[in-house]
Amino acid sequence: MKILINDTPHALPEQATLAQAIALIDATPPYAAAVNQQFVPRSQHEAHVLQPGDRVEVIRPVTGG
Numbered sequence: 001m002k003i004l005i006n007d008t009p010h011a012l013p014e015q016a017t018l019a020q021a022i023a024l025i026d027a028t029p030p031y032a033a034a035v036n037q038q039f040v041p042r043s044q045h046e047a048h049v050l051q052p053g054d055r056v057e058v059i060r061p062v063t064g065g
Contacts, residue, residue, distance in 0.1 A: 001052040
C-alpha cells in the first residue's frame, strides 16, 4: 500500500503499523507521530494499523528560544 511519511511517498505491506512506517525513515527519539493529523501515543505505534493513503507525520521537538 502507498502512504505519505512527512509528505514523501512510501510503499508498505498491507496491515503495516505506524511503528513500521517510522522505522522506514530511521527516526530516532525523541519524536511525536500523527496519522491523518491525529496524534498517536508512542505506546500505540505497534498496534496502530495504517490504511492506504494515510498521511504520517513524524515531528522532532525543537528547543531553544
